[in-house]
Amino acid sequence: MSTDITGEPIRFDTKIAVLLREDLEPWQRLNVTSFLVSGLGAQVPEVIGEPYEDADGVAYLPMFRQPVVVLEATKETLMAAHTRALSRALPRAIFTSDLFGTGNDRDNRAAVRAVATAELDVVGLAVYGPRNGVDKVVKGARMHP
16 A cells, blocks of 8 residues: 555555566566557556656656556466456456567567467466455465565
8 A cells, every 4th residue: 555645544345457578588577568558558558657857857657657566477377367358358458478479569569460369378476456356356466575
């Protein structure tokens, strides 16, 4: 739970969660996380807060308005979470193992498009929605260390 500037708790009725496959290398975890959350920010504008400004008036880009929970899971748990996210029609982003071999957005999209949904080798999933719905999607995952 976050607190506001007065120290009062802020409880969000929504949740942003990133689920990573547990066998990823550290650099892959960071790369996958950054790609996944960029998809949510672009498609779900209400998750983005206001721009930042420091005391000298220097402007900075806005960021998410709420925390992002980063979790890890086995391949099987991740695939089950993907299926649950689809069945709940929650906003989601995926990263497949094939994307580690591409170098641009066009090739990334082509790599995903070439594989049937049930055959995707999902190594990362970001999901946004009502807190309880997201919790059900990521059931079985654990907090990232």
